[in-house]
Amino acid sequence: MATNLPxxxxxxxxxxxxxxxxxxxxxxxxxxxxxYDKRKIVSYLLLAFLFSAPFVKIxxxxxxxxxxxxxxxxxxxxxxxxxDFHLFVISMIIGVVGLALFxxxxxxxxxxxxxxxxxxxxxxxxxxxxxxxxxxxxxIRLRNQAWDGEKIRKRVTKWIIFFIISFIIANVFLAxxxxxxELIRFIQEGPAKNASTLIALLIFTAVxxxxxxxxxEQVCIIACPYGRMQGVxxxxxxINVAYDxxxxxxxxxxxxxNKNEDRKAAGKGDCIDCKVCVHVCPTGIDIRxxxxxxxxNCTACIDECDSIMEKVGLPKGLxxxxxxxxxxxxxxxxxxxxxxGYIAVLSILIGVFIGMLFxxxxxxxxxxxxxxxxxxREGNNVISNIYNYDIINKTEREFDNVxxxxxxxxxxxxxxxxxxxxxxxxxxxxxxxxxxxxxxxLKEEKVVLKIEVYNNGKxxxxxxxxxxGPRNFN
Numbered sequence: 001m002a003t004n005l006p007x008x009x010x011x012x013x014x015x016x017x018x019x020x021x022x023x024x025x026x027x028x029x030x031x032x033x034x035x036y037d038k039r040k041i042v043s044y045l046l047l048a049f050l051f052s053a054p055f056v057k058i059x060x061x062x063x064x065x066x067x068x069x070x071x072x073x074x075x076x077x078x079x080x081x082x083x084d085f086h087l088f089v090i091s092m093i094i095g096v097v098g099l100a101l102f103x104x105x106x107x108x109x110x111x112x113x114x115x116x117x118x119x120x121x122x123x124x125x126x127x128x129x130x131x132x133x134x135x136x137x138x139x140i141r142l143r144n145q146a147w148d149g150e151k152i153r154k155r156v157t158k159w160i161i162f163f164i165i166s167f168i169i170a171n172v173f174l175a176x177x178x179x180x181x182e183l184i185r186f187i188q189e190g191p192a193k194n195a196s197t198l199i200a201l202l203i204f205t206a207v208x209x210x211x212x213x214x215x216x217e218q219v220c221i222i223a224c225p226y227g228r229m230q231g232v233x234x235x236x237x238x239i240n241v242a243y244d245x246x247x248x249x250x251x252x253x254x255x256x257x258n259k260n261e262d263r264k265a266a267g268k269g270d271c272i273d274c275k276v277c278v279h280v281c282p283t284g285i286d287i288r289x290x291x292x293x294x295x296x297n298c299t300a301c302i303d304e305c306d307s308i309m310e311k312v313g314l315p316k317g318l319x320x321x322x323x324x325x326x327x328x329x330x331x332x333x334x335x336x337x338x339x340x341g342y343i344a345v346l347s348i349l350i351g352v353f354i355g356m357l358f359x360x361x362x363x364x365x366x367x368x369x370x371x372x373x374x375x376x377r378e379g380n381n382v383i384s385n386i387y388n389y390d391i392i393n394k395t396e397r398e399f400d401n402v403x404x405x406x407x408x409x410x411x412x413x414x415x416x417x418x419x420x421x422x423x424x425x426x427x428x429x430x431x432x433x434x435x436x437x438x439x440x441x442l443k444e445e446k447v448v449l450k451i452e453v454y455n456n457g458k459x460x461x462x463x464x465x466x467x468x469g470p471r472n473f474n
Contacts, residue, residue: 014294015284016218025143026217028126029136029280033303042113043123050116054175060396060425066176078357079394079426083364087356094349099226101342103233107240107291111226112298117211117219120169122282122298125162125212132158136279162213163205170204217283221294231293236324237336241297243288243319244327254288257312270314277301277319287319365453365461366390370432375468381439383469391421391453391461392428399423399455404433408450411437435467442469
């Protein structure tokens with residue numbers, strides 16, 4: 001009885017693990033070509049942005065900051081406080097939906113062109129590795145070489161440079177978390193006064209060094225959740241880096257190139273089985289096996305295949321950006337119902353977010369009746385209640401003369417301690433005050449107070465709270 005067994009080309013494991021389950025290090029060929037040149041431009045612009053963003057300030061606000069410890073975030077110089085958490089959440093949802101839409105339409109192109117992991121790995125660490133160890137063949141030779149003077153010199157040089165770059169990345173990463181001003185202050189004070197920060201910095205450095213010196217492409221293959229998400233989002237209409245198997249395999253399959261032969265007459269496909277597309281892949285896959293989880297759409301295989309096709313006199317585009325339907329059915333790209341659904345949801349979310357931004361206040365005042373305290377009777381039939389106030393200043397201006405005015409009903413506000421409050425820039429202040437109202441002006445047991453907050457005579461916020469009075473009224 002015949003059984004259908006997979007042939008030698010069937011792939012049931014990832015390229016970074018061998019048959020015994022041990023790690024296989026990928027040594028890709030140094031890429032070159034038009035797409036790679038464009039990727040370099042995009043990558044270096046993004047690197048400049050990533051390194052400069054925490055040090056750029058607009059209106060005194062850091063351009064990007066994600067201070068998780070203090071729950072303060074700056075996104076494009078707009079400060080977000082814990083009270084703005086709903087705005088932060090909806091902005092993250094917009095990012096996720098936008099990325100999902102992008103993936104449904106164009107596959108995992110974000111990974112190959114815009115992901116910081118790929119940019120650092122391929123455009124910084126990998127290029128240094130090419131510079132020190134050489135191209136693919138030299139790297140494989142060096143890996144199998146005995147630990148002689150050459151190997152020790154190259155390995156130590158590479159490790160030291162990798163560690164220094166990892167340390168720099170860790171400092172920039174810390175600037176995103178605690179703010180660039182704090183980082184600069186720590187540097188000026190020196191490590192002796194900031195031992196705990198130095199330890200955290202070294203931990204970050206070790207993590208980055210481990211990722212780029214050893215873990216490498218496995219971040220994309222194993223650790224990244226986006227790689228798993230693409231399996232759900234992609235379909236036959238998604239544009240990917242794809243191998244044209246219809247043209248490449250022909251009637252009798254791929255075959256080596258012979259000069260002056262008529263490949264069409266022989267039923268051969270345009271793929272000459274040179275395997276250059278495999279050797280240049282940073283994740284070690286064979287793009288000819290179809291769309292795969294490990295493919296990050298970096299386009300290195302497109303450049304190499306186009307170069308080979310040009311040399312052998314065959315049309316370019318054997319590997320190109322295309323959907324499965326375009327390859328098989330010759331259907332051009334068009335918006336699908338699912339894409340339109342994502343666009344509609346994204347448009348609604350963006351509209352809601354913009355509306356929330358316009359309704360957002362730069363100053364927020366919260367006034368609450370002090371828990372456990374009842375009203376008090378004073379002379380001249382005056383009823384008083386005690387309140388706690390909390391003022392948050394999201395701007396870069398210091399409020400040095402904050403006062404309160406009771407708008408409705410008639411009454412008086414008396415602060416405990418100083419007659420005015422101070423609120424630092426990008427800070428908050430708390431305090432206590434009494435509200436005093438004549439009993440004759442109270443019409444109900446619980447009255448809603450409208451209180452205006454002033455700074456140097458200018459209204460900066462309006463708040464409401466409840467005033468408790470006696471049950472019986474005169």
